[in-house]
Amino acid sequence: MLETNLESRIDAVLDALGDALQRKDIDAIVALFEEDGYWRDLLAFTWTLSTQEGKPAIRAMLESQLEAAAPVSIARDRSEPAITQDGATIGWFLIETALGRGTGHLRVRDGKIWTLLTTMSELKGHEEPRGTRRALGAPHHSRTVQETWKEKREREAAELGYTTQPEVLIIGGGQGGLALAARLRQLDVPTIVVEKFPRPGDSWRNRYKSLCLHDPVWYDHMPYLPFPDNWPVYTPKDKIADWLESYAKTMELNCWTSTTCKSASYDEAAGEWTVVVEREGVDVVLRPKQLVFATGMSGKASIPTIKGQDVFRGVQQHSSHHAGPDAWKGKKAVVVGSNNSAHDICAALWENGADVTMLQRSSTHVVKSDTLFEMTTSILYSEKALSEGITTEKADMRSAATPYRLMAELHKPVYADIRERDADFYAKLEKAGFMLDFGEDGSGLFMKYMRRGSGYYIDVGASELIIDGSIKLVSGATIRELTENGVLLEDGRELPADLIVYATGYGSMNGWAADLISQEVADKVGPCWGLGSGTTKDPGPWEGEPRNMWKPTRQPGLWFHGGNLHQSRFYSQYLALQLKARQEGIPVKVFDGRA
């Protein structure tokens, strides 16, 4: 029986690992790994998100963390059969530490651990009220007047931020802020979300009208409340906005809309923030213990400075302020940039009868949407995956189980296949003058996303419009200046324009910290996102995890949350547990590999 054999291989390693962990025998633990083995940990040992690469790093982590994490017990998860993949035997386990419980994943080759993932998914004594632990709802009658659910909610909403203070303040009511707030509600952590727009979801509503999610529905579920099975594959922006608005209500979130954050400062001694927000025109001072920026990877518009921007007589917009093509029928538009937004906006303008030029400044990675889904996403997130028993939770854990350095290596052959599969398409696109890449190391889209959050287009048809000339392409050219009537290039060409859209991306989230707290704090924290891969727009040193995301930063009480819907769902769990632990005063020993 092959399966039993696989499982016995996993059992052998897990037994040894569990035994060594309980004995706190660091030599024995380290000896179980391959020389270049990986250990990715989400809170269970390190109380941060960290990946140790190689035996010395693993040893250093254990020397710092094992004492506090223990006692540790490990047991194979018998509901998950072991499998073989990429030349390794893969197994799952349940793990319990002094403070929490979680799951784990390991890849074994020749009896040694190639990769290990350990996670903490709940804190002992603070388990979420789900399933058998859910609230009763109906109060049984007693001799005292009972507050109804509605009265309680209304009282909380009236008091929180005024007569009581939130433990956590989240800035930003997009998927990130709402997912985190929902997790914190379950953990009974008083939380306020401030959202500058009038309704949750408006950050989606306000985008160009043709926008749909570029990720498929199976990848996009919010925590607790999955989309129904009649939900479209690629959600239109207004539909996701409505969903988020309903979500905030259903999950009973304290979401302050039409509220902007004006300033924040941290009192080290008191261990709390003083945050001034303007709620519907009135300043309110909040004193949360923890401050989370969930202002969006795509929150801080970045517009290049170009000579003549004050001279141009037409309209200039950042892509985040471009409403759509309706006003531009028969007009001339230049879209600066060549990523997702640029392509979507160009296509919609062209459909609506505008004369559109895309100005590509640097090479761009393009993958056809269908191909991307078929060759990558659908393996874990699709109806097929579901029919194979790969639930969203399991898919998320499988995604998390691959360290980022290894991920780049594993993705290269996949993107080589993609390049071959769509060779005709790519040839035509390059023939049209499009500057194409597959990432500097050929590792493709997801790595580009993790490294820099930009540099790609998931093709839903605009590439064909570039190939056939419907969308005019100017690539490799540099803008010299804007004139009254258009864009003058360095090579002397002039592009007449009524509209210039800067689809030029976004700045790092720590820019928000500079604006709202101080440049000093922003500098202390350093940039958010990026792995330190040393590729374009992702300078080293190598970090092995996204910088400053979902984990402690160098500024006490300051956190960054964001990413796509998948990341908002998955990492909100770990961020919520970190915040809960601090609320409860649980002794948290954070590992700082940089120290």
Place this chain on the structure above:
Amino acid sequence: MLETNLESRIDAVLDALGDALQRKDIDAIVALFEEDGYWRDLLAFTWTLSTQEGKPAIRAMLESQLEAAAPVSIARDRSEPAITQDGATIGWFLIETALGRGTGHLRVRDGKIWTLLTTMSELKGHEEPRGTRRALGAPHHSRTVQETWKEKREREAAELGYTTQPEVLIIGGGQGGLALAARLRQLDVPTIVVEKFPRPGDSWRNRYKSLCLHDPVWYDHMPYLPFPDNWPVYTPKDKIADWLESYAKTMELNCWTSTTCKSASYDEAAGEWTVVVEREGVDVVLRPKQLVFATGMSGKASIPTIKGQDVFRGVQQHSSHHAGPDAWKGKKAVVVGSNNSAHDICAALWENGADVTMLQRSSTHVVKSDTLFEMTTSILYSEKALSEGITTEKADMRSAATPYRLMAELHKPVYADIRERDADFYAKLEKAGFMLDFGEDGSGLFMKYMRRGSGYYIDVGASELIIDGSIKLVSGATIRELTENGVLLEDGRELPADLIVYATGYGSMNGWAADLISQEVADKVGPCWGLGSGTTKDPGPWEGEPRNMWKPTRQPGLWFHGGNLHQSRFYSQYLALQLKARQEGIPVKVFDGRA
């Protein structure tokens, strides 16, 4: 291997049944049943909801229906193991008829069919866009201007009812109307829901403030969008109201709120209704083909006529207009009635410091909430059931598999056990003067609900307040008249009162038909609900299914939909398929066992 043996027993019967059905051999089919065997059919054969009891009835049904239903194929559902229960072997199958597909359930004793359930859950060629069939969402770019999701929704909402006509008009935006509208949306049947209150869910919001659902969450899911697993067991009324409001939005329902239906008449020749509704103060004439009353089992308040109602100086309210206890602290209240609402209202008034008397007019069935859940509901609807693989869908089919006549028999021993389990409680309640029953035949709560929709209290604590005298009880007394200051009983006692609440129940839904269409049509249709059991408030003849609910009535184009959340979820599927078949002009041969 016992299981294989069970399954081979089922296979033997299913093979014979499938073979006989395909050969349209009525003798052979009938011969497979026990003499008093049952066949419950939901659409697959009869295009109505009907139960045939005994061989002659089964034969008559087949003679009428088999020709049109065929060809029929049947296969055991290999995902569902056969089990034994109540002395029978139970199996599941998949069934396909000329027009549709569905599932079935059978109980076999000594090789013969004791009970058979056949259902149609989808129409061939009109499968719902779920799972792998879901919409793509993002339109790939084409050479024509594309309507966005939002533009399409807004256009539909603007046109439907004005420049285009709905196929179906549903009166009532409670769980029934919304569940049905959601089903019809999936089936692409243009539908408008009219709701008299400003927001979907207001029929819940407007009830007394302490109201919570009396059924547990696992029983209450709406179609497509189950409650998240952190939902409370017994949902508070405002929370279910908010959920329904979000549901209407998420499911993209055309819900006309603040809209009342003023009149409806049917044009037999044109096969359509003329319905006048007043939408936010403006009359709109709608011409739907199908008219559904989803006005609620508890929609038409019933208040007894009592001498002196014009003399009494205090406040008189039907329970459906009682907001809660806040205004009645220190005041005297008489609550007429002894069912759920009466108990809930009495308890809340008492908690809030009112002097409360319950006036019980006739005997009432009481079951403790915990006991009811443990002994009945939880078997199919609970975390335990889920952990045993009994999903909501499976639980619903198991519930449907028991014919109502048999159900009464199967429930009697359960309620005998309940009586014994809580003997002390019942003794104390009777000692306090409470007139108690377990249904005329001892079949308990659910049968009382199906027969008359009244006559019971699911105890969440008010009984204890009656036992200890906190809620004063007057039972068996008759009201002679109201005086200026209270209630005068036939026995001469006078109950002073500032408030009289009539928790005296509701009239039949066909009362709405009388009001809005005509008494003639209401009389032709006859009462809704009730099985014809010949017990109190459920006069015969025996129907074997709820009268006029979710199935064709004697008035073409007129339908009734309602019940608790479970029934709204489950039966909306069959009602939606019936409406879809009519929209598509599918030849539907409805069996009328009464003909």
